[in-house]
Amino acid sequence: MQLYKGFVYILASKRNGTLYIGVTNNLARRVAEHKASIDEGFTSRYNVKTLVYYEAFRDFYSAICREKQLKEWNRAWKIALIEQENPQWRDLSEEIGVTPEYIQGVIDEYQSGLFH
Known part of the structure; x- marks a missing residue:
C-alpha cells in the first residue's frame, strides 16, 4: 500500500x-508530464518546469485542501515557503526519481496512445 496518496x-x-x-x-x-510539456497549458506556455517545493499527504483530500490554501496565499508567503525548504531554488525532480530516462518513458507512453 502506498504510504502517501496525495502531493x-x-x-x-x-x-x-x-x-x-x-x-x-x-x-x-x-x-x-510538466517537464515533457504533455499538456499544452499554463506550465508549457510559461516554461514552468522546475520542481522547487512539495508536500506529501496520507490522503488525497488533505492534499486538495492544502493546494487550495496555498493558492490563496500571497506571492511573498509562497516564496518564503519555498525558500524555507529550498533556499537555492534547486530542481528537486531527480530526488523524487524524475530523470531524463523517466521523462522519456512518460513521453513514449503518451505517444503510444496509452494515456490519450
Missing part, C-alpha cells in the same frame, strides 16, 4: 519567477 507541489520558471501550484496522486509522473 501538493510548486513549480517555478526560475528563481522568483512564475509559480504554479498543483496537486496529484503521483508526483514523479506529474512532474515528468
